[in-house]
Amino acid sequence: MRDTTSILPLSVEGLTFEAGGKRLLDGVGFALARGGVTALIGPNGSGKSLTLRMCHGLMRPSAGHVGWAVADGIVGGLKRHAMVFQKPVMLRRSARANILHALAAIGLSRSDRNARCVAALERFGMTDLATRPARLMSGGEQQRLAIARAWAMAPEVLFLDEPTSQLDPGATRQVEEMLLALKAEGVTLVMASHDMGQVRRLADRVLFLNRGGLVEDAPTSAFFETPASAEARAFVAGDLVW
Amino acid sequence: MDVTQALSAAFGLVFGGDHAFYAIVGLSLTVTLSAVVLAALIGLPAGALLALARFPGRGAVIVLVNGLMGLPPVVAGLIVFLVLSRSGPLGSLGLLFTPAAMVVAQTLLVLPIVIAITRQLIEDLHGEYREHLASLGLTGIRAIPTLLWDGRFALATAILAGFGRASAEVGAVLIVGGNIAGYTRTMTTAIALETSKGDLPLALGLGIVLIALTLGINAVTYAASRVGARFAG
Amino acid sequence: MLTKRHLMTAGAALLVLGAAAVAQDSRPSATTAAPAGTRFITVASTTSTVDSGLFNHILPLFKAKTGIEVRVISQGTGQALDTGRRGDADVVFVHARAAEDKFVADGHGGPRRAVMYNDFVLIGPKSDPAGIKGSRDIVAALRAIQTKAAPFVSRGDRSGTHQAELTLWRDAGIDLAATRGSWYREIGQGMGAALNTAGGMNAYVLADRGTWLSFRNRGDLDILVEGDKRLFNQYGIMLVSPQRHAHVKQADAQAFIDWVVSPEGQKAIADYKVGGQQLFFPNATDSGA
Numbered sequence: 142m143r144d145t146t147s148i149l150p151l152s153v154e155g156l157t158f159e160a161g162g163k164r165l166l167d168g169v170g171f172a173l174a175r176g177g178v179t180a181l182i183g184p185n186g187s188g189k190s191l192t193l194r195m196c197h198g199l200m201r202p203s204a205g206h207v208g209w210a211v212a213d214g215i216v217g218g219l220k221r222h223a224m225v226f227q228k229p230v231m232l233r234r235s236a237r238a239n240i241l242h243a244l245a246a247i248g249l250s251r252s253d254r255n256a257r258c259v260a261a262l263e264r265f266g267m268t269d270l271a272t273r274p275a276r277l278m279s280g281g282e283q284q285r286l287a288i289a290r291a292w293a294m295a296p297e298v299l300f301l302d303e304p305t306s307q308l309d310p311g312a313t314r315q316v317e318e319m320l321l322a323l324k325a326e327g328v329t330l331v332m333a334s335h336d337m338g339q340v341r342r343l344a345d346r347v348l349f350l351n352r353g354g355l356v357e358d359a360p361t362s363a364f365f366e367t368p369a370s371a372e373a374r375a376f377v378a379g380d381l382v383w
Numbered sequence: 384m385d386v387t388q389a390l391s392a393a394f395g396l397v398f399g400g401d402h403a404f405y406a407i408v409g410l411s412l413t414v415t416l417s418a419v420v421l422a423a424l425i426g427l428p429a430g431a432l433l434a435l436a437r438f439p440g441r442g443a444v445i446v447l448v449n450g451l452m453g454l455p456p457v458v459a460g461l462i463v464f465l466v467l468s469r470s471g472p473l474g475s476l477g478l479l480f481t482p483a484a485m486v487v488a489q490t491l492l493v494l495p496i497v498i499a500i501t502r503q504l505i506e507d508l509h510g511e512y513r514e515h516l517a518s519l520g521l522t523g524i525r526a527i528p529t530l531l532w533d534g535r536f537a538l539a540t541a542i543l544a545g546f547g548r549a550s551a552e553v554g555a556v557l558i559v560g561g562n563i564a565g566y567t568r569t570m571t572t573a574i575a576l577e578t579s580k581g582d583l584p585l586a587l588g589l590g591i592v593l594i595a596l597t598l599g600i601n602a603v604t605y606a607a608s609r610v611g612a613r614f615a616g
Numbered sequence: 617m618l619t620k621r622h623l624m625t626a627g628a629a630l631l632v633l634g635a636a637a638v639a640q641d642s643r644p645s646a647t648t649a650a651p652a653g654t655r656f657i658t659v660a661s662t663t664s665t666v667d668s669g670l671f672n673h674i675l676p677l678f679k680a681k682t683g684i685e686v687r688v689i690s691q692g693t694g695q696a697l698d699t700g701r702r703g704d705a706d707v708v709f710v711h712a713r714a715a716e717d718k719f720v721a722d723g724h725g726g727p728r729r730a731v732m733y734n735d736f737v738l739i740g741p742k743s744d745p746a747g748i749k750g751s752r753d754i755v756a757a758l759r760a761i762q763t764k765a766a767p768f769v770s771r772g773d774r775s776g777t778h779q780a781e782l783t784l785w786r787d788a789g790i791d792l793a794a795t796r797g798s799w800y801r802e803i804g805q806g807m808g809a810a811l812n813t814a815g816g817m818n819a820y821v822l823a824d825r826g827t828w829l830s831f832r833n834r835g836d837l838d839i840l841v842e843g844d845k846r847l848f849n850q851y852g853i854m855l856v857s858p859q860r861h862a863h864v865k866q867a868d869a870q871a872f873i874d875w876v877v878s879p880e881g882q883k884a885i886a887d888y889k890v891g892g893q894q895l896f897f898p899n900a901t902d903s904g905a
Contacts, residue, residue, distance in 0.1 A: 199517050220520060230515035233533040242529065246519035274614055469703030469861055477863065479704050480658060480689060561689035563658075564672070579808025580667050581833030 148214040148221045148297050149175045149329060151196065155205035158191055158353075166191050167353040168205065173298070173331065178324055180344035180361070181333040184376065187350040189333035193300045196331070197224045214298070219247060223296040227303040229287035231275040236267065239275045240290045247294055261293035265319060281312025288319050292328075299323065301332035305339065317343060337377070341365060349373050392588025403565065408592070411569040414482055414556070415549040418489030422497045423542050425490075430501025430541075431527045434509060445502065451495035456488075460555030463488040467559065480561040485569070488555040493545035500541035505530050536612040543604050550597050570596075656685035657869045660697075660705035662776055663806040664734070665851075666690035668826030668895055673888040678875055684868050692806065694774030700725055700854070703861030706869035709876075711776035711851045725856040729877050730905035732885050732896045733850045736780060737828055738841035739811065740766075740820040754844040755788040762790050765799040767819035771810050772802030780849060781822045787846065811837070824849055826895035850905050851896075853877070876900075 151173040158166035166188040173179060181189040194200040196207055198214075214222045232239050240261055244254040262268045267289055270278065275286060284304055291299055301320070305313040313336075320343060324330055334340050340347065340361065347364040349357040351372045357364060368374045396404050433444065465471050467479040467487070478484045508530050509516075516526045531538065553571035560567035562576060570593045577586035665671055666688055675686045691699060693710040700708040701724045708725060710716060720726035738757055740748070746766040748757040761768055771778040785792050792800065803813050807827040814821035815835040823831075828839070841847075853873050858864040875881045882898035889895070899905045 194514075197518060199514055224514075224518045226514060230512055232512070232529070233536075243519055246516075246521050246529075469863065471702075474703070475863075480687065561658075561687070563687040563689060566687055576667075578812070579663070579806050580827075581808055581811060581831040583833050 146211055146216050147175060148209045148211045148216060149173060150210055151214075151298070152208040153192075153196065153206070154208065156192065156195055156202050156207070157204040158188075158195070158200070159203045165353050166195075166202070169350070169353075169355045170205075171348060171355060171358055173329065175297075176324075176327060176329055177345040178320070178330040178332065178343045179346045179348060180340040181331065181348050181350060182335075182337070182340060182376075183350035183356075186352075188353045189350055190302050192350070193224070193302050193331065193333055197222060197300050199224070220294075221296055222298040222300065223291040223294050224300040225284070225287045225291050225302070225304050227306055229280075229283040231278075231283050231286070233276055234274070235272050236275050236278065236286050237262065237271040239286060240293050243290050244293060257293045257295070261289045264292065265289045279312070281308050281315060284308060284312070284316055285319060288316065288323075292323065296328065298329045298331065301330065303333050303335060306335055313339070337365075349376065351376070386587075388584040389587035389591060392584045393591040394588075396585075396588055396592055406565065407568055407570060407573055408596070410482060410567070411550065411571070411593075412596070414485045414569060415489060415546065417486045418493055418549050419542060419546045421486065421490045422493035422545055426494050426497030426541075426545075427501050427531055427538065428527065430498040431505045431531055432524065433498065433502045434505035434530075435523065435526060445499075448495050448499045448502070452499055454492060454495060456492055456552040456554035457558065459491045460488050460558035463491060463555070463559045479559060480563060480567060482560070482567060484559040485556045485567060488559045489549040489552070492552060492555060493549050496545045496548060497541050500544065501531075501534075501538060504534050504537050504541070508534050536608040539604055539608040543601055546600065547597065550593070654685050655683060655865075655868055656687055657706040657865050657872060658687045658689065658704070659707045659709055659872070660689050660691060660695075660699040661709040662693050662696060662711060663690045663808065664711070664777065664824040664827050665709065667806070667808055668824070668830050669890065670826065670885070670888050670896060674876075674881070674884045677884050678872060678881070681875070681880075682868075682871055684871060686872060690806075692771070692773040692775030693777075693779065697724075700856045703856060703864065706856055706864050706866075707853060707872060708856060709851065709853045711849050712779045713850060713852065715776075715779065716852045716854065720854065723857060724860065725854045728852045728854050729873060730900055730902060731851045731853050731876055732882075732898045732900070733848050733905065734824055734826050734896045735842065736777065736822050736847040736849055737825050737839045738820060738847075739814060739823050739828060739837050740840040741818040741836050742838050743818065743836070744840060745818075746820070749840045751841050752843045754784055754841055754846055757841045758784060758788040758790065761799075761820055762788075762795060765797060767799050767801065767817050769810050769814040769817065769819045769821040770800060770802045771807065771822075772804045773806070775806070776849070777807060777822060777824055784822070784846065826890070829890040829893055829895060850899075 154170045156166055156169040157164065169188065169192055181192060183189055191200065195202050214220060232242055234242065237258060240258045241254050244257055249257070262271055265285060267285065270282060275283065278286065305316050308316065317339065320330060344361045347357070347359055347361050348355060349364065356370050357368065357373050359369070364373065365377060368377050463484060464479065466473050467476065467484050468474055469479070509526065512526070512530065516522070516529060521529060551571070553575050556569055557572050557575060560569070560572065562568050562572040570589055574586050574589045577589065667690070671688050679685055689699065689705065693712040693715060696708055696710050697715055697719050699705045700719065708719070716728050720728050738754060746757070746760040746764045748760050751757050770781060801819065803810055807823055808831065810821050811823060811828070811831050812833060813819070815833060815837050818836065853876055855866065855869050855873060856864050858866045877900035882900055885896050885898045886894060
């Protein structure tokens with residue numbers, strides 16, 4: 142019997158991060174409701190990755206607050222949000238063992254682990270790869286495995302930090318298909334991306350960050366058609382943003 | 384003396400059916416392997432802990448452990464001797480001049496190697512795994528089992544290095560074991576004894592057997608870890 | 617995958633069993649040489665008795681009679697007495713009368729019983745640069761070595777042989793501290809190592825006859841001086857004080873001492889020969905020894 146209490150909405154307020162006397166994130170705030178794909182975009186160093194990591198609890202903000210509807214986004218002892226990194230972290234084990242390890246880490250029973258692992262591999266057509274050493278798989282296979290591994294944990298929210306920036310177009314397309322499938326299942330996705338085409342294809346909402354501040358928060362089509370700020374206009378146009 | 388004499392001595396030892404010799408080989412392997420197992424049981428978690436923990440004086444501890452990799456065996460032997468002597472703090476255990484004392488001394492020699500190499504390997508691996516493990520809630524010492532398991536093939540090298548040091552040393556086992564015939568005589572102390580008796584062919588023959596054993600164990604472990612590493616990527 | 621994991625588990629279990637086996641071994645009641653329950657005593661003795669093979673000859677006889685195993689640690693006399701002083705042995709069996717008397721007088725053990733003697737021989741290269749070959753006067757020979765500054769290897773390890781050597785230099789009227797030069801080489805090691813070193817450097821060296829006769833790496837070395845009364849080397853045996861060290865196995869240790877000085881033990885010592893030569897001459901009944 143799974144507790145179906147939702148950890149959403151997520152309310153991010155005044156998120157600020159300072160390191161080495163520099164303010165890298167400056168009062169970012171937004172609310173996240175259930176469903177859909179939210180894209181974090183902006184130039185390098187704008188604070189996209191920092192924002193994701195703080196939402197996921199990997200880093201503590203210097204000031205500000207990440208407020209889940211349920212404390213820390215944990216329901217019944219299980220963390221209901223997961224994260225996929227730019228460079229997938231693959232343990233030195235088989236694909237299957239990678240998934241089982243994550244499920245064991247979050248405290249699932251052995252039978253639950255096996256069932257979910259089999260389901261995840263089947264769900265994304267990776268059953269053939271189950272016994273392959275994960276680190277010997279291609280970059281695309283690794284990222285798909287990372288997403289399958291995250292999916293196996295049944296998260297309500299999935300954070301993704303530029304999940305396709307190191308992949309070739311074919312692998313990128315496969316990963317995007319996976320993400321659309323997750324979206325269709327009702328998983329709430331929050332992803333950082335540099336790929337504006339990808340943002341247009343996947344995202345329902347855009348958060349545009351520049352120099353640590355949230356500059357624009359708009360529906361995707363509106364953002365690309367009528368950017369409100371000069372920085373966003375320049376960014377969309379492909380100009381350098383300062 | 385020439386090398387053929389030594390080789391024929393080695394051959395005679397291995398195939399001569401001399402039970403005293405087999406007992407010496409058996410004791411050498413048992414003592415050294417026990418020391419390596421003990422050092423691994425202590426050193427792997429300790430090295431991993433040192434890799435992940437942040438505390439004042441951590442740098443000094445790392446320098447100390449790295450330095451102790453070069454601890455002279457006679458010094459390790461002397462320390463264990465003084466502690467286990469009947470006049471020492473643990474004298475009542477009656478362990479001096481027993482195989483157990485030799486295991487303790489060799490563990491002391493192997494431990495810094497295992498800790499130092501483990502610390503380095505785990506620190507590197509943790510750099511790679513940290514965010515993923517933290518995402519799974521495996522922070523701090525809860526990351527250690529995953530890191531040790533995933534570092535197992537590289538860590539085998541650390542353990543082999545420790546094995547090499549223990550199997551080759553004579554200073555520590557001589558002091559704490561006493562080279563008692565049939566009880567604490569190992570390959571290396573037997574070599575020292577035969578050298579002092581001037582029976583150089585026999586000493587060299589024992590040396591050849593010891594080198595062959597060490598090479599064999601290294602080869603097997605190396606091959607196993609290579610096969611495993613290829614599997615794990 | 618499953619089988620691999622199982623193999624690893626099995627391997628780990630084996631290693632742990634091995635460690636357990638050693639732990640078992642190390643209990644005083646068990647040895648690799650004998651089944652569990654063996655009685656044993658520990659004897660701190662000198663390199664001369666061990667390296668010459670004397671113990672290999674007499675200990676099995678004692679064990680057959682009493683069932684007591686004797687574990688011998690071979691050290692220099694000074695170190696062996698220290699081992700007794702610390703209580704790390706039950707019996708001390710050495711050869712340096714003055715040091716033995718002090719050991720007893722200080723209450724570390726005793727009483728001292730005379731056991732046997734052997735003799736020292738002056739070993740040197742056949743080329744004999746000091747020209748002492750055939751002499752029966754050890755004191756004159758040492759003076760010649762010092763005068764010619766011929767290389768001389770000293771044990772330098774406080775062993776009985778080292779102490780005997782120092783006594784002989786004093787008898788020769790030579791003050792080593794004042795006159796020694798690079799010709800006098802202290803190595804701080806056992807008899808065998810000293811002989812190996814002397815062979816390598818074409819040097820003179822004082823050795824006990826037993827070690828010399830069993831020594832295999834003679835190279836160019838030979839006996840140059842022997843037969844001087846001053847070269848006799850008396851061995852004594854002492855029980856380590858059970859008053860100081862309660863764990864000393866008094867009964868079994870005393871049994872060994874009694875056997876060594878008994879007619880049976882004395883005969884066993886006399887019977888030990890290397891190359892047809894008797895090495896040790898029992899004299900437990902000689903009240904002056």
